[in-house]
Amino acid sequence: MLDLKHIRNDPDAVRKAIADKGEKADLERLLSLDEELRALIVEADELKQDRNVSSERIAEMKKKGEDASELISQMRDVSARIKAFDERMAGLRDEIEALALTVPNIPHPSVPVGKDEDDNVLVREWGEPEEPCASPRPHWEIGEELGILNLPAATKIAGSGFICFVGLGALLERALIRFMLDVHTKEHGYTEVSTPFLSNRDAMTGTGQLPKLEEDMYRTSDDDLFLIPTAEVPITNIHREEILDGGRLPVRYVGYSPCFRREAGSYGKDTRGLIRVHQFDKVEMVKFVEPETSYDELESLTANAEDILQRLGIPYRVKTLCTGDLSFAAAKCYDIDAWAPGVGAWLEVSSCSNFEDFQARRSGIRYRPEDGGKPGFVHTLNGSGLALPRTLIAVVENYQTPDGRVRIPEALRPYMDGLAEIA
């Protein structure tokens, strides 16, 4: 959510952001309702002041034994008017709040303006996207043949778009999770957290998934809880409605979680294998930082995610998302794509975003500066570090051998009981 004062002061910047991001938000209505509300507040506050002063007088009169009935009946009328004002204002506030929640974050000036993913800008590449063998095979073939993947079983259990790892496949998944968590906690300075995998509406609204993306989420109808689409939701909400001590910043968390996504509207895309599924594991990094440092923190966050791929020896590229591809809540975002030779594609394994104070304002996450100044909103960032199935695809496809084995990257071997290959 943006600061209403900011929207009021610079509506053109907000209009441009809405257009550049390809979002829809009724800014004009928001502005006019805001103006209407402020006028009502002035009137209502005057009446309330009258009520407060008169109530005090009534108390005094009664104490002295004077007759206050005339003033009381006067105030009865004032109170009724106040009530009417309050109701109108509450209605306006609800509508303003609902509208404000649909206004997207404003892209950072360094973000290229563009329509869709074709306008994203390549920042850097690492490694050589090579063919590990003459005709590299896709992960689903390799996985099935080695008996580490049983997709028909997952379909029996939950339907298409779910995964069932078996034996060394399951171990590989677990090894990747532990490897990533270890690197981020021991070398990158993150504190590991393990959070609920369901979250309520407030938490979902705080990080910006709601109200826009309700259709994309699994919801439990009896309790109105949502299966989290990313650990960003629970981890960011750890500090909802708090004022953090400025000396504590930056706060860096990393957590593993499964992620649940209905992928509504993406039917027919990437239907084979593990590329696009309804449930996947992910290690997620989240930072709470002072506003001045958030763009530096975005660079280091991205570097932390890249480090995982480098240690795994997987070629990747980093892109800056253009305005049209930038998510609703983000001000700037880098996507990291890993090379997958079997499917012959770059797979997005991480999205590293700076939300500036957009999520913090929705979630009420503030900090008190060390110099004792007024509390301000923190900047929040998050990035995958990394998404598991696609990383696993990259490992399996890059490390496949011509005779159908899969070598284990050196960095993972300690987590695979020293195993050098799956055969």
Add this chain to the structure above:
RNA sequence: GGAGAGGUGACUGAGUGGUCGAAGGUGCGCGACUGGAAAUCGCGUGUACGUGAUGAGCGUACCGAGGGUUCGAAUCCCUCCCUCUCCGCCA
């Protein structure tokens, strides 16, 4: 799920209809005292919104959340949420 107790400011803890944004204490900040410190004393110490010049000031709201009663609610009534204790159930 059942029974009971309770949710007040950074913390602790008063407050059962008006003088309460809220006593007292702790903590924190500034000052005095001191060679320096401790102790002691004095002053100060919430957030949001509106108004105003994004100042001073003024106003309004906030005592778990939302409704209600009343001229007036932290205080009374209703609903919900959360915490604690006991019982039941359960990994």
